[in-house]
Amino acid sequence: MPLLEISVVPVGTGDESFSEDVKRAVEVIEQNGLNYRVTPTSTIIEGDIDKLFDVAQVIHLNEIKNNAKRVVTTIKIDDRTDKPLDLDGQERKVE
Template sequence: MAIVAINMVPLGMGPSVSKYVAAAEKVIVNRPGIKRELGPMFTTLEGDLDEIIQAIREMQEAVFETGVDRVITTIKIDDRRDKKATMQEKLASVNAKLAE
């Protein structure tokens, strides 16, 4: 299972990007097999890496369909194979260490 952070920035569209974020989020909001967590600067996805990569491509197309001519996409992938690691487990691990 992979955990992927994604950020898409439409260039030349002014300082507010919420319209474009919403277009991308609509692609994955109810996508079976992919868990998502919207954050202030990145969206984090959890699931099968191939499915996530396909979803990211569709998200990027959704942003282009709003009339954008250029999109910068940043992708960070944590693909751990030695054990199952979820978004919640990663947060819980750090929070437990903070409580020590």
């Protein structure tokens, strides 16, 4: 199953903290029933590729709706076709 890493940086909000932005993103992910991990600099989401893109779009657009003057969103996708890939398995490999 594909993994998507997303990092969203809202600019021009007048607030240096991102915690409320991360909470909003996590709500979107949870509403879509996806497995995820929040890291200090990004969030990793596991799911169907189409749903991952839809969720990433909603997360990005939510920042604009919350009055960010500019939003910089970075996305990485890890999608293996030769063997199964999942978030838990990737974590176990490095423990």
